[in-house]
Amino acid sequence: MTDEVKTQKPLIQYLSKNQVEMIHEGSLDLLEKTGIEVDHEAGLKVLAEAGAKVDFQEKRVRIPPGLVVRCLETVPDRFTLAARNPERDCPLVPGGTPFSRNGGGADFTIDLHTGKFRPMLYADVSSYFKLMDALDGISFIAPVFGHDMPVVGRDILMLREAFANTDKPIHLRAFSGETLKYMFEMAVIVAGSKEALKERPIVSLLEAPISPLKFLDVTVDALWLCGEYGIPLDVCVMPIAGGTGPMTMAGNVQLLNTEFLAGVVISQLAHPGAPLQYAPRPMAMDMRTGFSLAGSVELGMMAAAGAQMAHFYNVPVSLHGPWTDSMTHDGQSTFERMYMTIMAALAGANVLVGAGMMQQSLVISYEQLIIDDEINRTAFRAVQGFEIDEERLGANVISKVGPGGNFVAEEHTLKYLRGERYVPSLLYRDSREAWEASGSKTFVARAKDRALSILEEHQPNPLPEDISKELDKHVAKVLQLLEK
């Protein structure tokens, strides 16, 4: 009998080892011969100095394979998304325990009380953060905005609300290089110092080149600013198959991998050792409507292949979990997000992204967050595997119970009674009579009840008074600067 107690971590693998290498070589080739566009003067210089072939007029950069390989070597193989409350830290390690976050940026919501589709408002923002703070199935928080928030400074205000309503790690969205810097300064205030923030980054960011192969100036600025502050960055590569990427799944993966490597080079040349996460978000253009699909099964397949590439480079990987094209939290939504999430989890994602999100990235709802909390935790459970040792294999108890007996009150059963099985918060498992007696509530209705009750009862861990005051001062100052 061996020492291993846990079963293997299940892993979906579409690509063979050779195919992984083929895609890697293909990316090196594309970067060398086709190159990328970098709309950033200093960025072009840095790349030229490092040995890339740069056409300053065309802003075109051709990167030699040696440079890519060198930069890959300095990317850390793991990092931790720190939380204001260290118990809620999210260590991201390739092959390690998965975490999750909500989908960020939705501008519309389904009103929790009336069920009406309406714009997100400032008042919703703190409620959403509060709800997510309470849910174990949502590990860290991404921004949501209100339509009635001022356009200038909305990201600053969002972050202020987030710090007040959750002590989980916070994932940012910046609308400009200037506001990004201000948000990092806010994080410095909460962390205590710039060094403290670098040591324990309580915020993280996501940036994406424009597929195909185009890096805007704001993207390069963000890559560098994150490097400077030590803020973990998701290099999000999201070609839309048939639209901004090749129609074929293989081609889309080839392209996103190429764009990821380009992001690595730009980042590591300026800040070797800057923490990066590979965030493949392959999408597909619906050829009937031109819409970018959120729920097609091919997305899960391409993302799983992307995860294999991330494992090849030995970096953490963030994939879309719950996602749907549906307008509401209905059967289609649950169906689509279930297979997306399970595929992503079984492909070895470190982060499952998208809780709460519907109609691609346009709508967020409270009920959906509750449902996705359940879906995420189920996926976490599936990835865990189970323990397998001599006692658990149960030869003794099987022998004792013998043919035709039962295990219900056995010592073995009592010993393993709690802990073997995931306890759902939303699934109904009782009788029809009990169900009718309690109001014949559907899955979504139960989700609504749970959301209402959490919002009523949950108290997030507030910021210390002095930090709160300092933050407010900083926010007021910054908003004034931005007004000009």
Place this chain on the structure above:
Amino acid sequence: MSEIITNLKEDLYNGKVDEVAAATQKALDEGISAGEILNQGLIAGMDVVGRDFKSGELFIPEVILCARAMHAGLEVLRPLLIETGNDSPGKVVIGTVAGDMHDIGKNLVSMMLEGAGFEIIDLGTDVQPEQFVEIVRAEGADLVGMSALLTTTMQSMKRTIDALSEAGLRDRVRVLVGGAPVTANFAEQIGADAYAADAAAAVDTARSLIEAQQT
């Protein structure tokens, strides 16, 4: 209807760019009028494409190919149409609004509108309100089409409409808006004339807007 026109329509449906250009020239050589070739051949051909696109039989890449074929035929006819002053249903100034780089949808709408005979001035992406105003004034447009894919850039649509009002041009044009986050509600709020959910709808809507304007 002449066989040449029938074959031209079929080649157009199959996206055969060179064949349509050649057939257009052949039709002219046979004495068929540019107007007839345009209306009975090219536009009628694109109407069938539009119909099958709407019903889901034809996909976007195929529609684009058909539009290219149509365009090839149009180029052959263009000098003659200018001469004879053939009336296109209208002149459209179209672009993706300020701050927004997304253009696939906008390009598709442009192609479909051209396929329906509209004259298209495509301003590209990241188009400032002033640019729209400038071109509308200079070209005497009938329709302004605006596209946005980001909720943050949607607001540029309102700014553009306001700019058109300030320039005293708002009454001269019909404003049509679209894009993933845009809704009919939003269109109404910002004072646009109409919203279209996709390229096929855009053509129908553009046609009705022009008709309404004329009556």
